[in-house]
Amino acid sequence: MARKLLLTHIDVPGIQSFEVYRQKGGYRAVEKALKTMSPDDVVEEVKKSGLRGRGGAGFPTGMKWSFLAKPEGVPRYLVCNGDESEPGTFKDRFLMTHIPHALVEGMIVSSYALGANTSYIYIRGEMMPQIRIVEKAIAEAKAAGFLGKNILGSGYDLEIHVQPGGGAYICGEETALLESLEGKRGNPRIKPPFPAVSGLYGCPTVVNNVESIAATVPIVNDGGEEYAKIGIERSTGTKLISASGNLVRPGVYEIEMGLPMEEFIYSDEYCGGIANGKRLKAVVAGGSSVPILPTNLALKTAKGESRLMTYESLADGGFVTGTAMGSGGFVAFDEDQCIVRNTLNFTRFYHHESCGQCSPCREGTGWMEKVLHKIEYGQASLSDVDLLWDIQQKIDGHTICPLGDASAWPVASAIRHFRDEFEWHILHPEEAQTRNFGLAHYADPLVTT
Amino acid sequence: MIVEFSDELLAKFAEVVARYPQGRQKSALLPVLHLVQAEYGWLSVDAMDKVAAYLDIRPIEVYEVATFYTMFFLQPQGKYMLEVCRTGPCCLVGAERIMKHIEQRLGVKEGEVTADGLFSWRGVECVAACGFGPVLQIGPEYTFYENLTEESVDNLINELKQKSQQG
Ligand SMILES: Cc1cc2nc3c(=O)[nH]c(=O)nc-3n(C[C@H](O)[C@H](O)[C@H](O)COP(=O)(O)O)c2cc1C
Ligand code: SF4
Ligand code: FES
Numbered sequence: 085m086a087r088k089l090l091l092t093h094i095d096v097p098g099i100q101s102f103e104v105y106r107q108k109g110g111y112r113a114v115e116k117a118l119k120t121m122s123p124d125d126v127v128e129e130v131k132k133s134g135l136r137g138r139g140g141a142g143f144p145t146g147m148k149w150s151f152l153a154k155p156e157g158v159p160r161y162l163v164c165n166g167d168e169s170e171p172g173t174f175k176d177r178f179l180m181t182h183i184p185h186a187l188v189e190g191m192i193v194s195s196y197a198l199g200a201n202t203s204y205i206y207i208r209g210e211m212m213p214q215i216r217i218v219e220k221a222i223a224e225a226k227a228a229g230f231l232g233k234n235i236l237g238s239g240y241d242l243e244i245h246v247q248p249g250g251g252a253y254i255c256g257e258e259t260a261l262l263e264s265l266e267g268k269r270g271n272p273r274i275k276p277p278f279p280a281v282s283g284l285y286g287c288p289t290v291v292n293n294v295e296s297i298a299a300t301v302p303i304v305n306d307g308g309e310e311y312a313k314i315g316i317e318r319s320t321g322t323k324l325i326s327a328s329g330n331l332v333r334p335g336v337y338e339i340e341m342g343l344p345m346e347e348f349i350y351s352d353e354y355c356g357g358i359a360n361g362k363r364l365k366a367v368v369a370g371g372s373s374v375p376i377l378p379t380n381l382a383l384k385t386a387k388g389e390s391r392l393m394t395y396e397s398l399a400d401g402g403f404v405t406g407t408a409m410g411s412g413g414f415v416a417f418d419e420d421q422c423i424v425r426n427t428l429n430f431t432r433f434y435h436h437e438s439c440g441q442c443s444p445c446r447e448g449t450g451w452m453e454k455v456l457h458k459i460e461y462g463q464a465s466l467s468d469v470d471l472l473w474d475i476q477q478k479i480d481g482h483t484i485c486p487l488g489d490a491s492a493w494p495v496a497s498a499i500r501h502f503r504d505e506f507e508w509h510i511l512h513p514e515e516a517q518t519r520n521f522g523l524a525h526y527a528d529p530l531v532t533t
Numbered sequence: 534m535i536v537e538f539s540d541e542l543l544a545k546f547a548e549v550v551a552r553y554p555q556g557r558q559k560s561a562l563l564p565v566l567h568l569v570q571a572e573y574g575w576l577s578v579d580a581m582d583k584v585a586a587y588l589d590i591r592p593i594e595v596y597e598v599a600t601f602y603t604m605f606f607l608q609p610q611g612k613y614m615l616e617v618c619r620t621g622p623c624c625l626v627g628a629e630r631i632m633k634h635i636e637q638r639l640g641v642k643e644g645e646v647t648a649d650g651l652f653s654w655r656g657v658e659c660v661a662a663c664g665f666g667p668v669l670q671i672g673p674e675y676t677f678y679e680n681l682t683e684e685s686v687d688n689l690i691n692e693l694k695q696k697s698q699q700g
Contacts, residue, residue, distance in 0.1 A: 159554070171620045171659040202554075209567060209604050210660055212675035245552040250563050250602025253658065267562035267594075269601040285557055327664055328622040334664035372621060372659075413663070415622050429621045433658055 086353070087314060089302040089322045090295070091338045094182055100217065102224035105185040113304040114192045114230055118238040121304075126197035130300060132308025134320035139165055139256070139293030140371065140411045141486075142395050145300075146308075151280040152198055153288040161289040162200040163265065164191060164297050166207040166214075167249055167256035171372035171433060172413025175324035176294035178336040180207070180214040183298075184221035190297035191244050192230060193304050198290055201241050205294075206261055209248040219246050253437035257485050258291035260439065271439050272485035293411075295324050315341030319394035323412055330418035332356035345369070345391045346383045349416065362418040366501075369393075370410020372430050373490035375403050375497030376423070403497065423505050424516075427498040428456040434491035445488035448479040452495055459506055462513020469506045473499055534577035534609075538587075542572055546587060558588050562598055566605055571673035575606040603657065604672070611646045611653035613693050616670050617681075619656035623666035631667045632656060634683045638690060651697055652690070 088094075098104040105111075117126050131146030152160060164187070168176040180187055187205070195203045207215050222244050225231050233241045247265055249255050255264045259273035262284050283289020299321060303311045312320045319341040325348070328334045333356040339348065348354045349364065358364050367382035368374060385391055386405035391398070395409045417426070435449035455472045458464040476492035476499075483489070499506060509516040538546070546565050553560040565588065569580050576599050585592040599605045606614075617632050632643075635654050639647050646653045662668045665679035669686075671693075678689055 168661045169659060172622050172663050173659075174661040174663050174665075177661045204552075208661070209563070209602075210657075210670060210675050212673070213677070247552075247560075248564055248567055250566070250598070251604035251657075252602050264563065265560060266557070267559035267588075267590075267598065269597055285554065328666065329625045329663075336664065415625070415663070417625065421625060426621050426624070429619075429624055433620055436658060 086338070086340045086343070087322065088338050089311075089314075090179065090186060090298050090324060091183070091336075099183055100181075100185075100221075102185060102221070102228060105183070106228070109305075110185050111189055111225070111228075111230055113189055113301045114196075115236060117193050117196055117304050118236050118240055123197045123199055126193060126300075126304060129303055129308035130197070133299075133303045133311035134308075134315075134318060135296065135299055135303060135311065136318070136320075136395065137293055138295035138299070138323065138412070140170065140373070142409060145292065145296050148280070148292075149198060149290060151278070152290055153281045154199065155288070159202065159287050160198055160200045161284045161287055162191065162195045162198050162203040163258075163262065163284060163289055163291045164203070164205040164294055165256060165258065165261060165291050166205055166211070166218075166294045167253075167261060168211075168294070169208060169253040169256050169437075170411045170413055171430065172326060172328055172368060172415045173371050173411040174326045174328070175336050175412060177211060177214055178326075179294055179298060179324065180211070180218055184214075184217045185225065186298045186301060187218065187294055188221045188225050188244065189230075190300045192225070192235070192242060193300050194290075194292065194297050195242050195244070196240055197300075200290075201243070203242065203244045204247050204265060204284075205244060206247045206249060206255070206265055208255075209250050212248070215246055215248055222246070252439075253433075254439045254485075254487060257487065260485070261291060262289065269439070271441050272487075274484055316392065316394050317396050319396060319409075323393070323409075325393070325412045325414050327355050327414045327416070329414075329416040330359045330362065330421070331416050332359050339393055341394050343393045345393055348393060348414070349383075355416070358416065358418050360418070362420065364416060365419045365421055366417040366423065368407075368413070368415040368417075368494075369398055370408045371413030372415075372433065373486075373493060374408040374410040375406070375493050376417075376426075376501065377405075377407050377497070378501045381405050381501070403493065404500070407497070423498050423502040424456065424460050424509050427495060428453065428460050430494045431456050431491065434487065438487060438491070439485075442483045442488065444479045444482045445484075445491065448475050448488070449491045451475050452479075452491070456495075459509050460516070462509065462516055464510045466507060466510055468510070469499060469503065472506075534573065534575075534579060536569075536573060536577065536580045536583060538569075538583060539572075542568060543587075550588075559590050559594070561588060562590070562595065563602070566595075566599060567673075570605060574612070575609050609646070612651050612697060613653075613671055615652065615654040616657040616660075616672070617654065618658070618660050618662070618666060618668050620659035620663075622659070622663035623668065626666045628667040631669070631681050631683070631686060634686055638687065651694065 255270040260270040279289040476495040480492040
C-alpha cells in the first residue's frame with residue numbers, strides 16, 4: 085500500500101470534527117511549531133521537504149516563502165487558494181469536505197511561519213457546503229485555543245477568515261484572486277511586483293493552494309527530510325490526483341510521487357482500468373490546461389521509458405511529446421471519444437473564462453472556438469487546421485497571465501497528436517456529425533437551433 | 534425590485550465587514566452580494582445601489598463586480614436553478630444527455646423560467662466534481678447531485694416540486 089500523508093484518516097468516521105481529528109493526532113503540528121520551532125525553522129523544514137506548489141505551477145513552496153518581504157510595521161498575509169476551477173480538478177473540494185481540519189491546521193502552521201496574523205481562505209462561491217464546513221472547522225479550532233490571541237501561550241495571534249468567490253475560473257490565478265478578495269473584478273495584475281512584495285492591500289502576501297498548505301502538517305510533524313524521502317528527484321512527497329473521464333473508478337487518490345501512470349490507470353488500487361472494457365485513447369494528466377497525450381505517449385515517454393507521475397517524467401519530451409503535472413487533474417478518454425469535440429469544449433471554456441484584459445486571449449480564444457466549431461460541424465476546409473495552429477501560437481506567451489497559454493496548449497497538443505482526426509472531421513463532415521450523438525450543441529452556444 | 538435589508542441581514546453584513554482591516558470594507562462585496570442573492574433570489578439595481586451605500590463605494594463598483602462573476606443573477610430566476618456542468622470531463626460521461634433531458638422535462642430552454650416560476654436551468658463550467666459527473670448544483674446552498682441519470686433527474690425534479698408545495 086502506498087503511504088498516505090493527507091488522506092491517512094479519510095475512512096475514520098467523524099474525522100470532519102475537531103474531536104476525532106485531534107484524537108488521531110491532529111494539531112500536533114501546531115503544538116510542535118509554536119512551542120518548539122521559530123517561524124524560520126518552519127520555513128527551513130518546508131524547504132528541506134522539497135514541497136512544490138500543488139496549485140498547478142509547481143513552484144517550490146519553501147522558496148516562495150523565503151521571498152516574502154518583511155518590512156517593519158506592515159502586515160503580511162497568507163491567502164489560501166481554494167478556487168479550484170481547472171477542469172478535471174476536484175481534489176481540494178474533496179480535502180475540504182472530508183478533512184477540513186487538515187487545511188485549518190496547515191493554515192496555522194503556515195501563517196506562523198510567514199508571520200501573518202490574519203489569513204484568508206478563498207473558496208470558490210459554488211462550494212457553499214465546503215465554505216460552511218471550513219468555517220465550522222475554524223470555529224472549532226478557535227474554541228479549542230488553536231486560533232485567536234496568544235495561541236497555546238506562544239504569544240502568536242492568528243485569525244483565519246473564509247472568503248467566497250463568485251464563479252470565475254480566472255480568480256484561481258493568484259493576482260486575480262487577490263483582486264477578487266479586495267472586492268473587485270478578477271483581472272490579473274501585471275507582474276512584477278509579485279505578491280511576495282505587494283499582494284493583498286499592497287502588503288507582502290503568499291498565495292498557496294489548499295493541498296500545498298495541508299502538506300505542511302506532515303512536513304512539520306515528521307520533518308522535511310522524512311517528507312523528501314518519498315518520491316523521485318525534485319518530485320517529493322505525495323500528490324492528490326483527481327481522476328475523471330472514462331475510468332472504472334474515478335475519484336481522488338493520494339499517490340506517492342513516482343507511481344507509473346500505467347499502474348495508476350489500470351491497478352485496482354487506483355482507477356481500475358478503462359470503463360466498459362474499452363481501450364484508452366488519450367490522457368490529460370494535469371487539468372485541462374496541460375497538453376493532451378495519446379495513449380502511447382501517456383504510458384511511455386518518447387524514449388520508451390515508463391511514464392511516471394512526477395513533475396519531471398510528465399514533462400519529459402517538453403510539449404512535443406510530453407505534458408505537465410499541473411494541478412493533478414487526470415482525465416482519461418476512451419476510444420470512442422472525439423478529440424475535436426473535446427478540444428472545442430475546452431476552448432469554449434477558456435473563451436468563456438477569459439477576463440478580457442488582453443486582446444490575444446480575449447479575441448484569440450473566441451477565434452479558436454469559432455474555427456473549432458466549424459471543424460466540428462463539418463463546415464471547415466483543411467487549411468483551417470493551419471489557421472487554428474497559427475492562432476494558438478499567437479496567443480501563447482503574449483498575454484498578461486497564463487490563462488492565454490493555458491488556452492493555447494490543449495489546442496496545440498490536440499493538433500500535434502491528433503491532426504488526422506481533425507482532417508477526418510473536415511473530409512467526412514456527415515460521418516463526423518454522428519460522433520457527437522447529435523447532442524454537442526448542449527455544450528456549444530455557437531449552435532443556433 | 535425595491536428592497537429593504539432586514540436587521541438580520543444587516544447584522545450578517547456587519548459580521549462580514551469585520552473580517553477585513555479598517556478601510557477595506559470593499560472586500561466584503563462578494564460575500565455581501567451572495568447574502569443579498571440568497572435572500573431575494575437575484576440582484577436588482579436597487580439592491581446593488583443599497584449595497585454600494587452600505588459599503589460606502591460607488592454603485593458602478595458593485596455593478597462591475599456583479600456583471601463579472603457568473604454566480605450573480607441580474608434577473609429573477611426560477612425558484613430552483615438547476616446548474617449542470619457542461620465542461621469536457623463531464624461531457625465524457627454524458628453531461629449533454631442530462632441537459633437535453635432537463636430541457637425536455639421542464640419544457641424550457643436554457644436560461645428560461647418555467648411557467649409556474651419553479652425551475653430554470655443552465656449549463657455552467659466545471660464545478661470541481663468531475664469524477665462524479667454528470668453533476669448539477671442548486672443554489673443558494675449549492676447542494677450537489679452527482680452521477681446523474683435521467684431517472685435521478687426526474688426524481689430530483691419531483692422532490693423539489695413536492696418540497697415547494699409543502700412550503
Ligand atoms: C487561469 C489560472 C487558474 C488557476 N487556478 C488555480 C486554482 O484554482 N487553484 C490553485 O491553487 N491555483 C490556481 N492557479 C495557480 C495560482 O496562480 C498559483 O500559482 C497557486 O495558487 C500558487 O499556489 P501553490 O504554489 O501552492 O501551487 C491558477 C493559475 C491560472 C493562471
Ligand atoms: S491572458 Fe486572458 S485571462 Fe489572463 S489577463 Fe489576459 S485576457 Fe485576462
Ligand atoms: S467537468 Fe464537470 S465538474 Fe469538472
